[in-house]
Amino acid sequence: MGKVSNPRWKCYRHQLFFFLFYTFQSLTSAVIRYSVPEEMDRGSFVGHLANDVGIPRTDVAARRLRISSSSKNRFLNINSETGDLFLTERVDREELCDKMPSCILAFEAVVENPFQVFAGEVEVQDINDNPPVFVPDDIKLSLSETTSPGARFPLVQAEDPDAGVNSLLDYDLNLNEYFYLVVTDRESGQYIELVLNNSLDYEKQMDHFLTLTAKDNGIPRRSGTARVQIIVLDFNDNAPEFSHAVYRTSLKEDAPKGKLVVKITAVDIDGGSNGEVRYTFKKITDAARYLFKLDTVSGEIVLQGILDYEETKWFEITVEAKDGGGLTAHSKVHIDILDHNDNAPQITFSSVSNEISEDAVPGIAVAFINIADLDSSNNGETSCYIEENVPFKLIPLYKNYYTLELNGSLDREKTPEYNITITAIDKGSPPLSSVKTISLKISDINDNPPQFSKAIYTAYVKENNPPGHVILTVEAKDTDWKQNAQVTYSIVPGYVGESLVSTYVSINPDNGNIYALRSFDYEAFRDFYIVVKAEDSGSPPLSTNVTVNLFVLDENDNVPKILYPTPSDEASVGIEIVPLMAETNYLVTKVVAVDADSGQNAWLSYHLLKATDPSLFKVGYHTGEIRTSRPVLMKEPVKQTLSIIVKDNGQPSHSSTATVTILVSDSNNFPQPLLDDIKPSENRAQDSSLTLYLIISVICVSVLFLSFIIIIFIIKFHRWRQSSLLKPPFVNYNLGHPSDFGEIEPMGHIRLPCVQKACLTSNSGRSEFQFMKPYGLDTLGNKTFITDTDRSEPHPEDIVCRK
Numbered sequence: 171m172g173k174v175s176n177p178r179w180k181c182y183r184h185q186l187f188f189f190l191f192y193t194f195q196s197l198t199s200a201v202i203r204y205s206v207p208e209e210m211d212r213g214s215f216v217g218h219l220a221n222d223v224g225i226p227r228t229d230v231a232a233r234r235l236r237i238s239s240s241s242k243n244r245f246l247n248i249n250s251e252t253g254d255l256f257l258t259e260r261v262d263r264e265e266l267c268d269k270m271p272s273c274i275l276a277f278e279a280v281v282e283n284p285f286q287v288f289a290g291e292v293e294v295q296d297i298n299d300n301p302p303v304f305v306p307d308d309i310k311l312s313l314s315e316t317t318s319p320g321a322r323f324p325l326v327q328a329e330d331p332d333a334g335v336n337s338l339l340d341y342d343l344n345l346n347e348y349f350y351l352v353v354t355d356r357e358s359g360q361y362i363e364l365v366l367n368n369s370l371d372y373e374k375q376m377d378h379f380l381t382l383t384a385k386d387n388g389i390p391r392r393s394g395t396a397r398v399q400i401i402v403l404d405f406n407d408n409a410p411e412f413s414h415a416v417y418r419t420s421l422k423e424d425a426p427k428g429k430l431v432v433k434i435t436a437v438d439i440d441g442g443s444n445g446e447v448r449y450t451f452k453k454i455t456d457a458a459r460y461l462f463k464l465d466t467v468s469g470e471i472v473l474q475g476i477l478d479y480e481e482t483k484w485f486e487i488t489v490e491a492k493d494g495g496g497l498t499a500h501s502k503v504h505i506d507i508l509d510h511n512d513n514a515p516q517i518t519f520s521s522v523s524n525e526i527s528e529d530a531v532p533g534i535a536v537a538f539i540n541i542a543d544l545d546s547s548n549n550g551e552t553s554c555y556i557e558e559n560v561p562f563k564l565i566p567l568y569k570n571y572y573t574l575e576l577n578g579s580l581d582r583e584k585t586p587e588y589n590i591t592i593t594a595i596d597k598g599s600p601p602l603s604s605v606k607t608i609s610l611k612i613s614d615i616n617d618n619p620p621q622f623s624k625a626i627y628t629a630y631v632k633e634n635n636p637p638g639h640v641i642l643t644v645e646a647k648d649t650d651w652k653q654n655a656q657v658t659y660s661i662v663p664g665y666v667g668e669s670l671v672s673t674y675v676s677i678n679p680d681n682g683n684i685y686a687l688r689s690f691d692y693e694a695f696r697d698f699y700i701v702v703k704a705e706d707s708g709s710p711p712l713s714t715n716v717t718v719n720l721f722v723l724d725e726n727d728n729v730p731k732i733l734y735p736t737p738s739d740e741a742s743v744g745i746e747i748v749p750l751m752a753e754t755n756y757l758v759t760k761v762v763a764v765d766a767d768s769g770q771n772a773w774l775s776y777h778l779l780k781a782t783d784p785s786l787f788k789v790g791y792h793t794g795e796i797r798t799s800r801p802v803l804m805k806e807p808v809k810q811t812l813s814i815i816v817k818d819n820g821q822p823s824h825s826s827t828a829t830v831t832i833l834v835s836d837s838n839n840f841p842q843p844l845l846d847d848i849k850p851s852e853n854r855a856q857d858s859s860l861t862l863y864l865i866i867s868v869i870c871v872s873v874l875f876l877s878f879i880i881i882i883f884i885i886k887f888h889r890w891r892q893s894s895l896l897k898p899p900f901v902n903y904n905l906g907h908p909s910d911f912g913e914i915e916p917m918g919h920i921r922l923p924c925v926q927k928a929c930l931t932s933n934s935g936r937s938e939f940q941f942m943k944p945y946g947l948d949t950l951g952n953k954t955f956i957t958d959t960d961r962s963e964p965h966p967e968d969i970v971c972r973k
Contacts, residue, residue, distance in 0.1 A: 201289045202217075203290070204255065208297055209299055218253065225281060234282045243276060269337075274293055277292070300330060302394035306326075321365070324364075328396070330386050330394075336387065336388035337386060340387070343364075348367055349365065350364075350365050375402065412436045417432050420507075427473055427475070434469040438497070443495070446493060479508070486502060486503070511602055515542065520539075525610070526576070528580040531576070537574040540572075548598060554593070560590055562577050574592075580612050582613070618650050618712070620713065630721045630723050633690050633724060634727060644684065657707075662703050662715060674686070690722045692768070726767055730764070730774055730817070747833045748810075748832050761830070773819035779814060786806065796832075806834045
């Protein structure tokens with residue numbers, strides 16, 4: 171480093187010149203001179219002006235010593251009391267006089283009495299109050315790294331606004347390896363140069379920072395610094411270099427667009443444009459170019475498409491880095507695609523049978539199933555299952571192959587079709603699943619016989635019905651399908667009494683309508699049963715029987731028949747004798763009548779139609795008894811004729827008439843002519859035997875009734891005895907209806923056990939015998955019976971019934 175020359179001798183020369191100059195002026199003029207250093211505060215004392223011009227202090231105020239108004243100096247003023255000169259403002263020599271060698275403040279002082287004018291000067295002396303300043307203080311030099319050592323570069327000088335010795339500067343440079351400072355004195359001043367000591371290397375250090383210091387020679391010494399930046403200009407002598415020869419990264423298949431895949435970095439140690447690197451794809455497939463985008467400046471590779479692991483599992487891209495000088499470098503980017511569980515299992519059926527017979531045996535294969543998942547690892551592992559409420563199961567075969575087999579029995583009537591849902595689920599997170607349904611129809615076999623809607627049918631038909639009348643419609647349904655469910659109806663051959671049942675009724679084979687082939691007569695038979703067979707069209711056909719009980723309902727088609735008085739061709743006529751003086755309510759006789767109908771149609775009522783003396787006799791409404799209404803008097807006519815009408819309770823009502831002749835007498839000795847007029851000879855024998863016949867009839871009926879009751883009791887006791895000994899288990903063959911009679915006979919002639927019921931009207935010869943009617947026939951041909959109860963009973967006063 172060079173040394174700065176010492177200019178102090180010049181400073182001494184200037185100071186000597188100024189001293190001689192002011193001394194000379196003091197000798198040759200009357201100018202009053204003062205000197206003050208700069209930067210003194212306001213009000214600072216300059217000099218004793220009054221004393222210096224010869225004015226006593228006591229006369230200063232009287233003579234009015236002051237600064238002349240014509241003086242333009244604003245920095246000085248005079249104390250009007252003491253006559254001292256002082257500063258009115260702070261004085262900055264550099265601001266006032268800049269670089270002038272001498273800085274003078276001139277003024278004029280005026281006094282009165284006598285008037286005098288004094289000229290004065292105040293020299294402002296420089297102090298070292300300003301440090302050297304580099305303008306600018308940040309120096310930048312650009313040097314190429316190819317610059318040879320020894321090259322010189324001029325630097326700016328520092329400026330010091332002080333004067334004299336205070337403005338003389340010395341320069342210094344901080345120690346460094348590459349530069350030193352040379353200062354040369356010239357006529358125009360100092361010349362400062364920066365000299366290169368060693369060769370520069372941009373790649374090693376692209377910037378050098380130096381500190382240039384300037385110091386003045388004032389007391390105290392002040393200094394200023396400048397920052398010198400040496401910018402090394404690059405020469406393109408280096409190619410870019412990648413941080414990795416191969417960049418390896420992975421990316422999830424479901425990564426969103428805009429995701430940073432990898433950032434590649436190539437460094438070029440050159441500077442400027444030579445070190446600016448730009449990135450491009452050098453070798454890339456069309457698919458990768460569509461999916462990835464490279465930022466040419468930052469080197470960031472981002473995703474701009476949608477990845478699919480199942481299409482491409484990895485990508486390899488060659489990237490080129492080129493600097494501004496044209497030098498290039500290459501690197502590879504290897505991107506592995508990580509599988510995401512984005513594919514649900516796929517279910518494929520093969521050899522699917524859309525129909526299976528309901529008699530199929532367990533273990534029969536219905537379908538072959540394959541499960542495929544395009545994902546990998548756990549995402550591609552699957553499991554398969556079906557719902558538990560179907561009679562089928564999955565049997566694993568090999569890997570993802572299964573068979574669907576029958577695992578139970580089928581019943582088309584309960585479930586005609588199965589929708590088998592197969593679910594496949596993978597082991598991804600979250601797991602994905604697929605569902606597929608097989609529709610499997612169950613083909614029918616004839617395994618169900620027709621079933622009637624009722625276990626036993628009961629029909630009621632009025633007698634005198636027209637032939638062809640629909641009595642009843644039976645219905646049977648078959649839960650099978652198609653022809654296995656087509657039902658035809660027929661009547662099982664049998665007998666009604668001695669006649670074939672087919673002569674009484676017929677059935678429509680298609681709809682089950684039962685028709686009457688003849689007109690029924692309640693008085694001939696009151697009930698019978700038939701067996702209807704329902705058969706399907708399956709192979710082999712299945713059938714079911716049902717019993718239909720037919721009850722004939724009575725109509726009022728019979729007129730009352732009068733048993734007493736004995737009927738003649740036109741009417742019933744009888745002769746009775748009433749003694750004189752008979753009391754009131756005396757029983758004269760009883761009209762006895764019967765009706766072949768039953769129920770209310772057989773309820774009879776008796777009415778007095780006509781009488782010789784209506785006030786003498788009355789007729790019992792229900793009993794038919796003829797009684798006296800009052801005592802029989804002596805004056806009564808001997809012959810009384812009564813007309814009695816007997817009506818039934820049917821709709822419309824039928825009636826018969828009886829005539830009773832009553833003789834009033836005190837003895838049985840009637841004149842023969844009178845008896846001959848009243849009763850013909852041919853009727854007398856009948857009248858005498860009528861009572862005997864009635865008595866015999868009542869006795870016979872009573873004997874038969876008691877015998878029948880005894881027989882029934884013996885049979886019941888015998889059956890109860892057998893059942894107590896054998897104790898057979900009860901088997902109900904009648905579809906839920908117990909049978910009171912267990913007697914079984916083959917089809918053909920049917921003997922029907924009967925329970926006799928005798929109903930007699932009081933004091934009459936009318937009797938009615940009712941027999942037990944067959945109740946039903948079960949599906950196996952067994953006959954069951956119940957006791958036929960009266961559907962309508964006569965009035966309790968009319969009929970006395972005994973079993």
